[in-house]
Amino acid sequence: xxxxxxxxxxxxxxxxxxxxxxxxxxxxxxxxxxxxxxxxxxxxxxxxxxxxxxxxxxxxxxxxxxxxxxxxxxxxxxxxxxxxxxxxxxxxxxxxxxxxxxxxxxxxxxxxxxxxxxxxxxxxxxxxxxxxxxxxxxxxxxxxxxxxxxxxxxxxxxxxxxxxxxxxxxxxxxxxxxxxxxxxxxxxxxxxxxxxxxxxxxxxxxxxxxxxxxxxxxxxxxxxxxxxxxxxxxxxxxxxxxxxxxxxxxxxxxxxxxxxxxxxxxxxxxxxxxxxxxxxxxxxxxxxxxxxxxxxxxxxxxxxxxxxxxxxxxxxxxxxxxxxxxxxxxxxxxxxxxxxxxxxxxxxxxxxxxxxxxxxxxxxxxxxxxxxxxxxxxxxxxxxxxxxxxxxxxxxxxxxxxxxxxxxxxxxxxxxxxxxxxxxxx
Amino acid sequence: xxxxxxxxxxxxxxxxxxxxxxxxxxxxxxxxxxxxxxxxxxxxxxxxxxxxxxxxxxxxxxxxxxxxxxxxxxxxxxxxxxxxxxxxxxxxxxxxxxxxxxxxxxxxxxxxxxxxxxxxxxxxxxxxxxxxxxxxxxxxxxxxxxxxxxxxxxxxxxxxxxxxxxxxxxxxxxxxxxxxxxxxxxxxxxxxxxxxxxxxxxxxxxxxxxxxxxxxxxxxxxxxxxxxxxxxxxxxxxxxxxxxxxxxxxxxxxxxxxxxxxxxxxxxxxxxxxxxxxxxxxxxxxxxxxxxxxxxxxxxxxxxxxxxxxxxxxxxxxxxxxxxxxxxxxxxxxxxxxxxxxxxxxxxxxxxxxxxxxxxxxxxxxxxxxxxxxxxxxxxxxxxxxxxxxxxxxxxxxxxxxxxxxxxxxxxxxxxxxxxxxxxxx
Numbered sequence: 055x056x057x058x059x060x061x062x063x064x065x066x067x068x069x070x071x072x073x074x075x076x077x078x079x080x081x082x083x084x085x086x087x088x089x090x091x092x093x094x095x096x097x098x099x100x101x102x103x104x105x106x107x108x109x110x111x112x113x114x115x116x117x118x119x120x121x122x123x124x125x126x127x128x129x130x131x132x133x134x135x136x137x138x139x140x141x142x143x144x145x146x147x148x149x150x151x152x153x154x155x156x157x158x159x160x161x162x163x164x165x166x167x168x169x170x171x172x173x174x175x176x177x178x179x180x181x182x183x184x185x186x187x188x189x190x191x192x193x194x195x196x197x198x199x200x201x202x203x204x205x206x207x208x209x210x211x212x213x214x215x216x217x218x219x220x221x222x223x224x225x226x227x228x229x230x231x232x233x234x235x236x237x238x239x240x241x242x243x244x245x246x247x248x249x250x251x252x253x254x255x256x257x258x259x260x261x262x263x264x265x266x267x268x269x270x271x272x273x274x275x276x277x278x279x280x281x282x283x284x285x286x287x288x289x290x291x292x293x294x295x296x297x298x299x300x301x302x303x304x305x306x307x308x309x310x311x312x313x314x315x316x317x318x319x320x321x322x323x324x325x326x327x328x329x330x331x332x333x334x335x336x337x338x339x340x341x342x343x344x345x346x347x348x349x350x351x352x353x354x355x356x357x358x359x360x361x362x363x364x365x366x367x368x369x370x371x372x373x374x375x376x377x378x379x380x381x382x383x384x385x386x387x388x389x390x391x392x393x394x395x396x397x398x399x400x401x402x403x404x405x406x407x408x409x410x411x412x413x414x415x416x417x418x419x420x421x422x423x424x425x426x427x428x429x430x431x432x433x434x435x436x437x438x439x440x441x442x443x444x445x446x447x448x449x450x451x452x453x454x455x456x457x458x459x460x461x462x463x464x465x466x467x468x469x470x471x472x473x474x475x476x477x478x479x480x
Numbered sequence: 481x482x483x484x485x486x487x488x489x490x491x492x493x494x495x496x497x498x499x500x501x502x503x504x505x506x507x508x509x510x511x512x513x514x515x516x517x518x519x520x521x522x523x524x525x526x527x528x529x530x531x532x533x534x535x536x537x538x539x540x541x542x543x544x545x546x547x548x549x550x551x552x553x554x555x556x557x558x559x560x561x562x563x564x565x566x567x568x569x570x571x572x573x574x575x576x577x578x579x580x581x582x583x584x585x586x587x588x589x590x591x592x593x594x595x596x597x598x599x600x601x602x603x604x605x606x607x608x609x610x611x612x613x614x615x616x617x618x619x620x621x622x623x624x625x626x627x628x629x630x631x632x633x634x635x636x637x638x639x640x641x642x643x644x645x646x647x648x649x650x651x652x653x654x655x656x657x658x659x660x661x662x663x664x665x666x667x668x669x670x671x672x673x674x675x676x677x678x679x680x681x682x683x684x685x686x687x688x689x690x691x692x693x694x695x696x697x698x699x700x701x702x703x704x705x706x707x708x709x710x711x712x713x714x715x716x717x718x719x720x721x722x723x724x725x726x727x728x729x730x731x732x733x734x735x736x737x738x739x740x741x742x743x744x745x746x747x748x749x750x751x752x753x754x755x756x757x758x759x760x761x762x763x764x765x766x767x768x769x770x771x772x773x774x775x776x777x778x779x780x781x782x783x784x785x786x787x788x789x790x791x792x793x794x795x796x797x798x799x800x801x802x803x804x805x806x807x808x809x810x811x812x813x814x815x816x817x818x819x820x821x822x823x824x825x826x827x828x829x830x831x832x833x834x835x836x837x838x839x840x841x842x843x844x845x846x847x848x849x850x851x852x853x854x855x856x857x858x859x860x861x862x863x864x865x866x867x868x869x870x871x872x873x874x875x876x877x878x879x880x881x882x883x884x885x886x887x888x889x890x891x892x893x894x895x896x897x898x899x900x901x902x903x904x905x906x
Contacts, residue, residue, distance in 0.1 A: 058792070066690075066692070067504075067520070068507060068516075068517045068518065068519070068520060069508065069516075069517065070503070070504040070505065070506070070507030070508030070511060070517070071504075071509050071690065071692055071701065072499055072504070072508075072692070073499065073504045076498055077496070077522070078493075078496040078497075078498070078499045079496065080496070081494055081495055081496030082496030082497070083493065085495050085496060085498075089490065090494075090495075091494045091496070092494070092524070092529075093494070093521075093522070093523060093524075093529070094494060094521070094522035094523075095519075095520070095521060095522070096503070096519070096520035096521070096522075097520075098518070098519075098521060101520075103519070110536065121863070126820070133694065151567065186590075188661070193523060244794025254592025264492075264497065264780030266492075266497055271730070274860070295683065303541070316869055330784075332763075335770075335772025335901070336765035336766055336767060336769070336771075336779075336782070337758075337764070337765070337767035337769075337770060337782055337784070338767050338770075339763070340762055340763025340766070340767075340784040341762060341763035341764050341767050343760075343762070343763075344761075344763060344764075344786065344891075345887075345891075347838060347839070347887060348785055348839070349762070349786070353762075353786055354787035354789060354790050355784065355786065355787070355790045355794065356762070356763055356782075356783070356784030356785075356786065356788050357765040357783060357784070357794075358770070358781065358783070358784070359755075359781065359782075360775070360776055360779055360780050360781065361776065361780035361781070362780065363780060364781045364824070366781050367823075368783075368794075397793075397794070407518065411773075412773060413774070419853065434896070445725070456745075460771060461770060461771075465770075476789070
């Protein structure tokens with residue numbers, strides 16, 4: 055079995071200014087074609103450091119994939135480091151220079167002199183063409199190992215990897231095939247899912263089943279390894295069926311599907327429409343729905359009624375009701391959903407009211423308390439939730455990256471839960 | 481000068497299932513106290529691999545900070561790897577075991593037998609207490625170098641690092657001080673900012689000035705190094721003043737401030753209110769505004785009028801006007817802002833209409849065309865933008881992480897631009 059090692063190059067990665075997503079992307083893609091990544095290095099823009107890490111990585115793997123440091127400025131030295139490591143020289147490639155010049159000409163720009171350096175690659179290496187930018191990639195075999203240097207800009211790296219590198223690697227990785235599937239679940243915690251599916255998550259099992267959690271979405275990864283593709287696919291298929299049986303309606307989708315996509319597809323297929331009335335989520339629910347391309351087929355109206363006055367005036371929620379039960383109550387979330395559905399003349403409406411915090415909570419109504427209602431033609435459903443950034447969430451690992459603190463987490467969990475309640479009615 | 485090396489431990493990091501944010505966090509924090517990170521390694525949950533990387537890292541740095549692999553399950557082997565590398569044994573620490581047991585008792589839970597392993601640390605090492613979970617950290621000196629092993633769960637790692645590690649390191653890093661400042665800018669591109677500030681971004685300058693871009697927000701990092709804190713602060717201060725002079729009103733804030741925070745502070749201070757009417761941004765603008773704690777002081781009403789009917793019925797935009805100019809036009813964005821301000825009885829309103837794509841564009845009205853209006857008591861301002869996922873955006877580096885594709889980018893850029901237009905009126 056071939057093994058890979060990954061190198062991420064750039065001072066900005068060492069100083070913590072940028073989080074490299076390239077390594078994770080490359081790992082996942084390599085893994086999917088049966089090439090496990092056995093080590094990963096981050097190194098600054100320095101010829102000797104890069105050359106050292108190239109040596110370390112080639113001790114670990116048969117395929118060494120580097121990204122970054124191919125730009126036109128003086129701090130981009132991956133080219134030089136490769137040449138140094140191979141013990142060769144950089145050589146101008148006329149065809150590459152022509153291509154880079156064309157890149158600028160097409161955009162009515164003059165090629166800056168500095169850019170010319172990108173047309174140099176080590177003697178004996180092959181250039182990988184860049185369809186989205188000026189930096190060519192580099193591919194070379196050296197002492198029986200395959201070395202790839204890709205641009206650091208994620209879009210360019212991905213395009214080059216998918217179009218030019220992956221086909222070559224797939225052809226080489228003939229000894230075994232890995233098929234992966236993802237099942238997306240919503241509506242319970244990671245440990246509850248683990249209990250429902252029993253002992254299948256143990257290490258060494260084939261297919262391997264892993265579980266990750268992010269913002270309440272639980273993803274089950276099925277990784278089947280076999281000698282040929284059809285066997286691996288059958289194994290993954292069988293496990294998917296088994297998991298679906300255990301988890302029932304907790305499973306909302308597969309692959310990269312989001313809850314909003316699945317709900318949107320169902321609405322579009324049934325030719326139904328949805329309106330939303332949000333208080334504490336302040337637009338998060340409407341955003342999730344309209345993140346999906348073509349959402350205008352089923353989504354027409356959203357209200358962000360952040361103040362009581364807005365709830366009363368824009369939605370027609372009764373001022374007495376707010377007075378009597380408070381704005382954060384099942385009565386008000388229901389009234390918001392009912393009124394929004396009526397005003398928008400929609401088939402469904404979701405109403406959300408709660409306390410996102412960090413302040414504004416009390417003993418009776420703590421931060422994280424959220425009422426969510428789904429109103430439909432025949433009936434209205436309201437549920438009470440307390441979303442907490444407690445130990446249960448913290449142990450989800452790295453999954454709060456990109457969400458700053460509890461307030462954002464509560465808002466997102468509430469909006470997703472609203473979508474999930476609607477999904478179960480569709 | 482002391483130097484650090486970072487090790488991220490976990491199979492999930494090598495398989496690409498999880499993007500480690502710990503390394504970036506640690507880098508930035510170490511850098512801020514004058515300890516540059518010179519290398520960073522990612523390694524799987526394997527005793528020999530971790531021991532090897534501990535050796536590599538201790539070749540690079542004086543301080544080695546590892547995170548991950550301290551959990552209670554069989555795949556958590558960082559403890560064993562440290563003991564192996566130090567050539568020592570693991571030893572049960574009664575005080576630690578007591579603490580871990582208490583963690584469960586307080587939560588009315590029984591400690592699982594497996595958890596006991598977390599109370600073992602290498603002979604001669606010191607435990608770091610975990611205030612948020614069960615996994616203690618480990619600190620040890622070996623051959624003149626300082627080794628730290630922290631939990632992989634970001635919240636636990638951060639708490640332990642800030643409370644117990646940083647004070648110790650700060651005391652040790654006496655030979656020089658690094659002061660960093662961030663200036664946040666909005667309203668032009670990265671290259672335009674670079675031109676405005678002239679040659680100060682060159683390498684080797686002190687303070688060092690770096691520029692990063694994310695979703696249209698340009699951040700200038702000022703990094704001043706000096707023998708003492710007051711000198712470094714004065715140097716950073718002088719550069720901040722110089723940059724502010726060059727950039728004028730492009731600078732909207734400092735540190736981690738978002739546009740929505742700055743706009744919110746101004747509104748709250750001036751006791752003004754804001755309403756929004758969104759079409760293509762579909763709730764993104766309301767979300768950005770309500771991401772800020774206490775937004776209810778100035779934000780009361782938002783409309784997501786995704787359909788023409790919603791614009792007409794809910795906002796009272798004239799059907800004739802839509803018929804005549806189309807929903808994506810300066811007339812409609814202005815009407816949306818004017819009507820929203822009136823209905824909400826707000827001091828300001830922002831109206832946004834455009835084509836977020838990927839479909840729905842035409843030659844006259846391409847994907848990315850967005851009209852944004854800010855209506856105020858005295859006057860109304862409308863601007864036309866074309867937001868593109870062109871080369872200019874792609875070359876921003878890793879900054880599209882978390883934003884899937886062009887549609888989301890256009891929506892976010894439009895909402896931020898609306899906030900920026902309002903900022904310039906406040």
